[in-house]
Amino acid sequence: MDITSENAVVSYSPGAEASIAYIPTPLTGHPALMGFHRHLLADTVRTEAFIQAIECVVRPGQVVVDLGSGSGILALACARAGAARVYAIESDSLIFLAQQAAQANGLAERIIFIHQDSRRADLPEKVDVIVSECLGLMGLGGTMVPAVVDLARRYLKPDGRLIPQAITLFIAPVESPLHYEYVHVWEQGRFYGFDLATFQKTASNNLYIARFRPESFLSRPQQVAAVQLLTANVTEVSARLNFAPTRSGRLHGFCGWFEASLADGVTLSASPLAPPTIWRQLYLPLEKELPVATDSLIQLNFGLNLGLRLAGEPGFFRWCTEVTCPSRPAETMSLKQITLKSIPRKVETVHACHSERSEESLKTNSKQNFIEQNYFCDSK
Numbered sequence: 429m430d431i432t433s434e435n436a437v438v439s440y441s442p443g444a445e446a447s448i449a450y451i452p453t454p455l456t457g458h459p460a461l462m463g464f465h466r467h468l469l470a471d472t473v474r475t476e477a478f479i480q481a482i483e484c485v486v487r488p489g490q491v492v493v494d495l496g497s498g499s500g501i502l503a504l505a506c507a508r509a510g511a512a513r514v515y516a517i518e519s520d521s522l523i524f525l526a527q528q529a530a531q532a533n534g535l536a537e538r539i540i541f542i543h544q545d546s547r548r549a550d551l552p553e554k555v556d557v558i559v560s561e562c563l564g565l566m567g568l569g570g571t572m573v574p575a576v577v578d579l580a581r582r583y584l585k586p587d588g589r590l591i592p593q594a595i596t597l598f599i600a601p602v603e604s605p606l607h608y609e610y611v612h613v614w615e616q617g618r619f620y621g622f623d624l625a626t627f628q629k630t631a632s633n634n635l636y637i638a639r640f641r642p643e644s645f646l647s648r649p650q651q652v653a654a655v656q657l658l659t660a661n662v663t664e665v666s667a668r669l670n671f672a673p674t675r676s677g678r679l680h681g682f683c684g685w686f687e688a689s690l691a692d693g694v695t696l697s698a699s700p701l702a703p704p705t706i707w708r709q710l711y712l713p714l715e716k717e718l719p720v721a722t723d724s725l726i727q728l729n730f731g732l733n734l735g736l737r738l739a740g741e742p743g744f745f746r747w748c749t750e751v752t753c754p755s756r757p758a759e760t761m762s763l764k765q766i767t768l769k770s771i772p773r774k775v776e777t778v779h780a781c782h783s784e785r786s787e788e789s790l791k792t793n794s795k796q797n798f799i800e801q802n803y804f805c806d807s808k
């Protein structure tokens with residue numbers, strides 16, 4: 429991710445951004461360090477919360493894993509907190525730079541760098557603590573949380589500790605013309621004389637990282653789920669939520685975020701009410717804005733599936749919305765959305781001289797139909 433004035437959490441000296449920017453290409457420098465990890469380290473809310481949790485949890489002499497070590501910052505913090513050994517596991521070649529940093533800080537003897545995907549890593553001993561900055565979209569989205577759970581099941585001592593220990597997900601319905609119009613740009617106009625409204629379905633069934641203000645909320649936020657990483661199913665979350673609007677307006681979608689419990693008394697929040705972090709919030713846009721009144725009811729059937737149950741199964745976010753009004757039942761409006769809808773279908777090419785319905789496109793489209801029917805707004 430590039431750092432811009434829009435997404436930077438720590439600001440650089442005035443004018444720096446206008447004068448210099450990293451070009452994210454494998455041809456120059458180390459893209460992961462120069463872009464993504466620089467961005468992570470610039471987030472002091474995130475990084476200090478993790479270091480604080482490490483200082484609370486890691487005891488001198490303990491054995492620790494830093495899963496997804498990246499720049500090595502958390503492995504360094506574990507060694508500084510007194511860990512006897514830290515296994516820093518990282519699949520990216522950035523690990524070799526992290527190793528140099530450990531040497532430069534005089535901590536190389538206590539950090540063992542393992543350049544591997546954690547799911548294939550073998551450790552020579554059980555560990556007291558696993559720390560991982562594994563937080564993805566709404567905390568759980570992505571593959572890192574299941575990787576942490578996998579490693580914990582294999583190597584964490586029965587009384588071992590995990591950082592983070594739990595993730596709580598929240599959602600609020602929002603009115604925000606700014607975010608809605610950004611997503612709906614495709615159907616709003618013509619591009620150089622061409623109609624690109626066919627892109628709209630993909631855009632509307634996508635997820636956006638966005639910054640929201642609480643003034644955008646149409647109702648009080650609700651908790652979607654509270655997931656204890658060691659004991660819960662971390663690959664699938666679903667919830668049916670009812671929101672009573674606190675004001676009338678136009679429903680433009682939902683704002684989602686997480687709070688991670690890193691250690692007892694140490695919480696990292698990506699709420700719009702908390703100091704900004706790299707995660708900002710997640711915007712789940714609506715395909716169409718829906719009017720709401722104070723006597724309406726906004727019902728949301730939310731699902732997050734990491735797609736890890738069966739090989740080849742796609743992951744998805746699903747948000748099915750219904751706005752009802754008891755006094756006007758005929759005016760019920762509903763929208764069924766899922767990120768799987770954003771995957772473009774193959775177009776059957778029909779030329780004047782021949783029509784082609786390729787085997788491949790039939791297979792792709794029927795697989796997609798199957799997925800949409802089976803994962804859509806089930807009764808869960």
Ligand SMILES: C[S@@+](CC[C@H](N)C(=O)[O-])C[C@H]1O[C@@H](n2cnc3c(N)ncnc32)[C@H](O)[C@@H]1O
Binds near residue numbers: 469498544560562575
């Ligand atoms: C969000 S970064 C965190 C980096 C660092 N711990 C920090 O807090 O700044 C996650 C890192 O985990 C690595 N990663 C993700 N999944 C992994 C896995 N299963 N095994 C090893 N590394 C992984 C990525 O390459 C990335 O560098």
